[in-house]
Amino acid sequence: MTQYSWFMSLDESSTHEIAKSSLQRFEKLLEKYGGQTISGQSGDGMIARLDSATDAVELATSFQTQMSEDPLPVLDGDIARFRIGIHVADVIHEDGLVTGTGVNIAKRLEGLADPGGILLSSAAYDHLDSKTEYKTECIGHCKLKNIPVAVEAHRLLPTNSSSLMRPVIRNNLVNVKKSDIPSIAVLPFRDLSADQNEGYFCNGLTEEIISSLSRFRELFVISHSSTSLLKNMEISIQEIGKGLGVEYILVGSVNRSNTRMRVVTQLLETEQGNQIWTDKFDRNVEDIFDFQDEVTQLIAVRLADRVEGMELNRTKTGGETENLEAYGLTLMAQENFHTYTRQGNHTAQRLYEKAIERDPKYGRAYAALSRTHNFDWRYLWTDTPEASLEKALETARLAVKLDEGDARGYAELAFVHLWSKQIDAAIGLFERALMLNPNSADIMAEFADALAYAGKLEQAEAMLKNAMRLNPFHPDWYLWYLADVYYGMARYSDVVSAIEQMRDQSEGHRLLAAAHAMMGNSEKASFFAGKVVERQPNFSVSRWAEIQPDQDPVIQERFLTGLRKAGLPE
Numbered sequence: 001m002t003q004y005s006w007f008m009s010l011d012e013s014s015t016h017e018i019a020k021s022s023l024q025r026f027e028k029l030l031e032k033y034g035g036q037t038i039s040g041q042s043g044d045g046m047i048a049r050l051d052s053a054t055d056a057v058e059l060a061t062s063f064q065t066q067m068s069e070d071p072l073p074v075l076d077g078d079i080a081r082f083r084i085g086i087h088v089a090d091v092i093h094e095d096g097l098v099t100g101t102g103v104n105i106a107k108r109l110e111g112l113a114d115p116g117g118i119l120l121s122s123a124a125y126d127h128l129d130s131k132t133e134y135k136t137e138c139i140g141h142c143k144l145k146n147i148p149v150a151v152e153a154h155r156l157l158p159t160n161s162s163s164l165m166r167p168v169i170r171n172n173l174v175n176v177k178k179s180d181i182p183s184i185a186v187l188p189f190r191d192l193s194a195d196q197n198e199g200y201f202c203n204g205l206t207e208e209i210i211s212s213l214s215r216f217r218e219l220f221v222i223s224h225s226s227t228s229l230l231k232n233m234e235i236s237i238q239e240i241g242k243g244l245g246v247e248y249i250l251v252g253s254v255n256r257s258n259t260r261m262r263v264v265t266q267l268l269e270t271e272q273g274n275q276i277w278t279d280k281f282d283r284n285v286e287d288i289f290d291f292q293d294e295v296t297q298l299i300a301v302r303l304a305d306r307v308e309g310m311e312l313n314r315t316k317t318g319g320e321t322e323n324l325e326a327y328g329l330t331l332m333a334q335e336n337f338h339t340y341t342r343q344g345n346h347t348a349q350r351l352y353e354k355a356i357e358r359d360p361k362y363g364r365a366y367a368a369l370s371r372t373h374n375f376d377w378r379y380l381w382t383d384t385p386e387a388s389l390e391k392a393l394e395t396a397r398l399a400v401k402l403d404e405g406d407a408r409g410y411a412e413l414a415f416v417h418l419w420s421k422q423i424d425a426a427i428g429l430f431e432r433a434l435m436l437n438p439n440s441a442d443i444m445a446e447f448a449d450a451l452a453y454a455g456k457l458e459q460a461e462a463m464l465k466n467a468m469r470l471n472p473f474h475p476d477w478y479l480w481y482l483a484d485v486y487y488g489m490a491r492y493s494d495v496v497s498a499i500e501q502m503r504d505q506s507e508g509h510r511l512l513a514a515a516h517a518m519m520g521n522s523e524k525a526s527f528f529a530g531k532v533v534e535r536q537p538n539f540s541v542s543r544w545a546e547i548q549p550d551q552d553p554v555i556q557e558r559f560l561t562g563l564r565k566a567g568l569p570e
Contacts, residue, residue, distance in 0.1 A: 002081045002115040002335075007074055018072050019044045022080050026063050033059045038091075038103065045082070045110070047103060053088050053120075053127035057134065057156065060084045060118045068116065068343070078332055078351055081116040085109030087151075088123040105151055108144035112153065112232055115335050122152035137503065140169065141234040150234035157504075165338045167225040167473040168503050176245030176472070183220035183246040184299070186210045188231040189263070192255040202254050203228070204331040205263075208292045209250070213299065214439035221439040222246060223471035241270020244472060248276070250299065261285050265295055289322050320403065321365075326358035330365050337372065342381040345372050363403030370396040370412040374419065378547070380538065392416045407437035411446060418450050421549040426450045441471035449481045452488055455552035460485045476502040483511050487562075488555045492519045506535055510544075514562025525566040532568060541570050 007015040023046055030037070035050040050056045064084070071079035087109060089102025105121060113119035120136070128134065135157040141150035186209050189202040210224045222244050230240065237249055252265040260282070267277040279298065283291055321327055333351035336344045352369040356362060373392035376382040393416045399409030414429035430447035437443060448463035464482050468474050483498035495515040499508035509531040517525035532539055541563045550556035564570070 002083060007078075015074060018074050018080050022067065022072055022082065025066060026082075029059050029063050029066075035059065047107065049091070052129075053086065053124045054129045056086045056124065057118070057120070057128060060086060061134075061156070064116055064118060071343070078336070079347060083110045083113035083115060084118045085111070085113055085120075086118065086124045087121040088127050101147065105144060105147060108147060109142075109151070109153060112142060112144075114155070116339075118156040120154045120156060122154065125154045137168070139229070139233075142232040143234050144232070165340045165475050165477065166503075167229050167471070167475050169229050169473055176243060178245045178247060179220035181218055181220050182248070183222075184213065184248040184250060185222040185227050185240065185244050185246045186213070186224070186250040187227055187240075187252075189251075190232075190253040192253045193257070201256070201328070201331075204327065205254065205288065205292065206252075209295055211437070212292060214437050217438045219439065220246070221470070223439075223441040223474075225441070225475065226471050226473040229473050237268050237270055237273040245469075246270060256285065259285050261288070263291060263295075267299060286322075286324060288324065288327075289320065320406075321355075321359045321362040323359040323362070326355040326362050326365065329355035329358065330362070330368065333365075333368065337368070342379070345375050345381055348372050361402050363399045363406055363409055366395045366402065367399035367406070367408040367412045370399065370416065374412075374416060378419065389416070389420070393420070405436060407433040407440055407443060410436065411440075411443045414450065415446060418453065418549055419547070423450060423454050423549055423551050427454060439470060441467040441474065444470070445474075445478050445481055449484070452481070452485045453549045453551060455488075455550075455555060457485050457488050461489075476504055476507070480508055480511075483508060487511055487515060487559060488552075490518075490558065492516075506531070509535065510563065510568075513566035513568065514559055517565035518558075518562045529563075529566040529568045539568065541568055 007018075026046070026048075027037070030048050030050075033050060033055045035048050035055065038047040038049050050059065064082075067080065067082065074080050085106045085108065087102055087106040089105065090100065091102050092100040109119045109121060119139075125136065136154045137157065139153050139155055142153050143150050186206055189206050191202045206227070207224045210221060210227070213219060214221045226244070235243075240249060241247070247270055249268045249270055250265060251268065252263060255262045255264075261284070263281045263283070265279055265281075266275055268275055277298070281291055281294070329351050333348040333355065336351065337348035338344070349369065349372045352365050352372065355365040356369070359365070370392045373388045373395065376388040377385040377392065382388050393413075396409065396413040396416050399406070400413055403409055410429050410433035414426045414433060417423075417429060418426035427447070427450050430443065430450055433443050434440065434447060444463055444467040448460040448467065451457075451460035451463065461482070464478060464485065468478055471478070479498045479502050483495045486492075486494040486498060492515040495511055499505050499512055502508055505512070509528045513525050513528035513532060516522075516528065541560055544563065545556070545560055548556060548559075550559075
């Protein structure tokens with residue numbers, strides 16, 4: 001169960017009962033598929049054996065679907081979510097116990113899976129009876145704790161969630177030209193804690209360090225979205241340096257025990273993989289926020305001779321938090337938000353609201369909450385969409401008021417203004433956000449979308465490509481935005497090419513329908529129009545025309561014409 005230790009620390013009795021109820025669901029399904037437990041319930045998990053990989057995948061999928069469709073609530077508005085690892089191997093039966101390397105690999109894969117996700121070894125994947133029934137992606141060779149040989153792993157993607165927000169390894173790491181300014185990538189901090197249940201904590205620490213470094217205009221900083229995919233992958237520092245086009249790599253580990261925490265960091269140069277600097281930090285857990293600033297400043301000092309005018313002293317802005325519970329709730333909310341579903345969005349909303357209850361001056365939580373209300377309005381995930389848009393505006397304004405030095409607040413306020421059709425105001429706010437965080441690939445990509453709606457298509461295309469350089473494993477929505485730019489340019493074949501690179505093309509079906517219609521491919525246009533209606537039964541061209549913030553009537557009419565030609569309902 002994800003965040004089990006966190007929830008146990010808040011309410012041991014309730015968390016235990018929820019974990020027990022969840023695992024009882026799993027045991028009932030296990031009996032249905034003819035499996036048996038290797039070890040019974042152990043707090044928040046168990047190990048089971050089945051006769052085939054297909055049975056194991058069907059069981060795992062059934063369980064995760066059941067937990068999604070009929071969620072069990074835990075503390076602070078979150079729901080119980082489990083990770084599942086699947087491996088095929090010979091095992092050792094001795095004295096009623098089943099052990100062996102195969103069991104250990106399954107356990108380690110479980111630890112690497114997404115919350116509510118399923119991770120298969122290549123051995124399990126190769127044994128599936130029909131791979132076409134499942135939507136999977138290979139995440140490469142992973143280094144597993146105490147397993148000498150790296151294991152290739154495949155993520156099983158759930159059918160009820162979108163991968164639009166998730167980063168994607170789009171090709172093998174190849175040589176990329178280095179930036180003209182000092183460049184760095186911060187790899188995900190490894191969790192060395194005894195129970196290895198601090199993954200979300202390590203992820204948050206990594207992201208905050210990247211966010212802090214991104215504020216230095218004279219540094220080129222690879223996005224957290226891309227470096228997060230390199231977690232536990234068996235790749236050398238030199239390969240990463242060449243593949244991401246960076247001179248420096250920061251690696252680190254976290255070992256947390258009760259209220260104490262040890263963090264070890266290393267700064268490496270990528271040409272030879274040599275160490276430039278290393279340090280250990282022993283702190284109380286409550287001091288994590290001071291640690292983030294300290295590490296950022298030390299890196300800046302090490303690179304200062306390369307970066308003219310780099311500020312070495314950065315004061316905290318008003319909207320940051322020192323409340324560990326508020327911080328943890330915000331990290332959990334992000335995991336739910338990135339599912340890009342109605343349920344995930346609403347769960348994230350509740351968690352952000354709980355974080356704000358813990359710290360009413362937490363600007364980052366207000367900024368993130370704004371986006372959830374915006375999505376409620378945009379995708380009709382609420383019965384009161386106009387009220388949701390007002391809430392999005394209100395919370396974004398609060399985020400900026402509480403933390404004038406955080407780019408996220410300005411970006412969210414810009415996003416609300418964009419979809420309120422106040423494009424000039426949106427562009428000004430995006431400019432302010434990029435001044436504060438010039439390395440934010442996500443803000444850059446969203447700024448490009450605003451420029452496209454303003455009719456500045458060439459500028460939008462260039463900015464999107466810059467964002468993709470900062471975030472080489474960019475999520476699908478970057479390509480979705482790029483396809484939108486190409487449609488505005490009437491480059492219909494480029495629209496199709498961009499969307500075909502998306503892992504999950506569902507959000508691109510509108511553009512595919514319209515582009516094929518404009519190219520005269522009526523059969524394909526009709527097919528994708530059907531996909532749009534299948535996914536959004538309430539879709540109408542008039543509703544879409546009403547919400548789109550296009551400033552250039554020629555560009556808007558071009559898109560609406562394509563939708564109508566494709567046969568989408570008026």
